[in-house]
Amino acid sequence: MADPAQRRQAIEPREISQESDTQLRISWADDKVCVYHAAHLRRACPCAQCVNEWTGQRTLKPEVISDDLEIRDLNIVGRYALNFRWSDGHETGIYSFQYLRDLCEQ
Numbered sequence: 001m002a003d004p005a006q007r008r009q010a011i012e013p014r015e016i017s018q019e020s021d022t023q024l025r026i027s028w029a030d031d032k033v034c035v036y037h038a039a040h041l042r043r044a045c046p047c048a049q050c051v052n053e054w055t056g057q058r059t060l061k062p063e064v065i066s067d068d069l070e071i072r073d074l075n076i077v078g079r080y081a082l083n084f085r086w087s088d089g090h091e092t093g094i095y096s097f098q099y100l101r102d103l104c105e106q
């Protein structure tokens with residue numbers, strides 16, 4: 001089994017860069033590089049408005065999010081997550097690094 005300390009290390013981003021209005025790139029400590037499309041991230045928003053907290057069921061309908069959705073702002077929350085402000089005004093999602101890494105590997 002992997003050493004938990006090593007596993008945590010692996011999901012640390014080394015570099016987070018907004019490539020364009022619709023694209024985000026994360027380089028991870030283990031050299032993996034992930035490129036995310038804004039609309040894809042927005043549709044995966046983990047906040048309580050987008051996912052039912054009790055059932056875990058996604059209440060946000062993917063089709064209401066435009067493919068042209070843009071990233072307006074990006075903040076690092078603590079040392080574990082990212083928060084986005086999207087062009088549709090939504091800004092309550094906290095995307096942990098672990099979650100972002102999982103999205104990349106799906």
Ligand SMILES: [Zn+2]
Nearest residue numbers: 045047050093
């Ligand atoms: Zn949300």
